[in-house]
Amino acid sequence: MNDKIWLSSPHMGGNELKYVHDAFDANWVAPLGPNVNGFESDIESFLKADVKVAVLSAGTAALHLALIECGVGYGDEVICQSMTFSASANPIAYQGAIPVFVDSEPNTWNMCPNHLREAIRDRFSKGKKPKAIIVVHLYGMPAKMDEILAVAKEFDIPVIEDAAEALGSTYKGTACGTFGRFGVLSFNGNKIITTSGGGALVCHSQEDKDKAVFLSTQARDEAPHYQHSYIGYNYRMSNICAGIGRGQMEVLADRVQARRKMHDFYVELFKDVDGVSVFSEPSTDYFANHWLSAILIDPVVVGRTREDLRLTFLNDNIESRPLWKPMHLQPVFAEAPYYGENVAETLFDNGLCLPSGSNLTDAETERIKTVIRQFFNKG
Numbered sequence: 001m002n003d004k005i006w007l008s009s010p011h012m013g014g015n016e017l018k019y020v021h022d023a024f025d026a027n028w029v030a031p032l033g034p035n036v037n038g039f040e041s042d043i044e045s046f047l048k049a050d051v052k053v054a055v056l057s058a059g060t061a062a063l064h065l066a067l068i069e070c071g072v073g074y075g076d077e078v079i080c081q082s083m084t085f086s087a088s089a090n091p092i093a094y095q096g097a098i099p100v101f102v103d104s105e106p107n108t109w110n111m112c113p114n115h116l117r118e119a120i121r122d123r124f125s126k127g128k129k130p131k132a133i134i135v136v137h138l139y140g141m142p143a144k145m146d147e148i149l150a151v152a153k154e155f156d157i158p159v160i161e162d163a164a165e166a167l168g169s170t171y172k173g174t175a176c177g178t179f180g181r182f183g184v185l186s187f188n189g190n191k192i193i194t195t196s197g198g199g200a201l202v203c204h205s206q207e208d209k210d211k212a213v214f215l216s217t218q219a220r221d222e223a224p225h226y227q228h229s230y231i232g233y234n235y236r237m238s239n240i241c242a243g244i245g246r247g248q249m250e251v252l253a254d255r256v257q258a259r260r261k262m263h264d265f266y267v268e269l270f271k272d273v274d275g276v277s278v279f280s281e282p283s284t285d286y287f288a289n290h291w292l293s294a295i296l297i298d299p300v301v302v303g304r305t306r307e308d309l310r311l312t313f314l315n316d317n318i319e320s321r322p323l324w325k326p327m328h329l330q331p332v333f334a335e336a337p338y339y340g341e342n343v344a345e346t347l348f349d350n351g352l353c354l355p356s357g358s359n360l361t362d363a364e365t366e367r368i369k370t371v372i373r374q375f376f377n378k379g
């Protein structure tokens with residue numbers, strides 16, 4: 001059996017252990033310390049925006065705190081892109097709130113601004129003003145932010161930007177994660193950089209950041225004893241994980257370049273294959289980190305489906321994966337309202353994510369190429 005080729009695996013830069021050793025040497029083996037502060041300021045510099053970043057135990061935790069800071073509570077409604085990973089929507093349920101799902105548009109695969117407006121109008125007509133809008137930059141592709149922010153402004157609803165997959169992506173030159181009232185990053189093991197597990201909340205004021213840190217460290221009031229006026233969470237990132245993050249920040253620009261190179265590799269590979277399109281930026285306004293490269297297979301033209309290709313890859317011990325199954329089709333969210341057509345559904349039916357790691361070797365990309373050329377009868 002060939003060695004396994006992963007969809008996306010951790011790729012250390014080399015200096016991560018140095019920061020972790022520093023943490024041990026100084027006995028900062030806790031959810032505070034120099035690596036936590038250093039990692040936060042590294043991210044702030046990278047985003048090139050006037051933001052304050054709080055690093056947390058997970059991207060999911062960051063989404064949860066963003067909802068809390070937007071005042072989302074029991075029975076409130078929150079609009080969420082349907083086509084996404086479940087972690088975008090689950091924190092809505094943590095708050096006892098109700099997700100309202102919105103379809104994607106075909107250019108960016110992200111939230112459709114027209115269906116967003118339709119959804120908000122309809123919720124208003126039912127006497128409900130949505131408390132927040134969660135928009136996602138899927139696979140690192142920036143959403144249509146101008147249009148989405150315009151709709152959000154029209155109805156005065158805060159935007160939470162799930163940029164978990166989009167660290168290093170920009171829209172019209174501005175970093176994804178810095179457009180919304182809050183931005184969310186993830187450093188989970190399969191993301192473009194990793195802290196083994198972790199996330200960050202991108203804030204636009206020191207006050208918002210302070211509140212996130214307060215809530216993520218069990219919401220202790222200022223007192224010599226343990227005094228609490230709010231429900232707290234144990235969501236802060238440890239100084240050990242932040243050390244890994246500092247090492248990873250040194251190579252983030254390289255990782256973006258390498259992922260984009262994988263995308264170019266697939267563009268070249270499929271350029272003479274009818275019925276297959278590689279997910280690419282709709283215009284130069286969009287700069288994707290191409291966290292995962294993805295294709296759409298037209299089964300009518302190709303005569304075979306994305307599942308046929310997935311199984312062919314699997315047979316060669318190569319991991320590939322269908323696109324995210326839309327949330328409005330998930331059993332757990334069967335009751336939630338949905339606005340849209342079947343764009344997300346069609347993408348799910350025909351889309352496949354391909355191995356996209358920044359650490360794939362030439363021998364591995366050759367193996368991928370051989371499987372694809374054979375599958376599409378290109379010798």
Ligand SMILES: *Cc1c(COP(=O)(O)O)cnc(C)c1O
Nearest residue numbers: 058059060085087088164186188
């Ligand atoms: C990974 C991911 C998350 C969650 O991040 P974790 O750090 O794994 O909690 C949220 N949203 C999207 C779109 C993701 O891909």
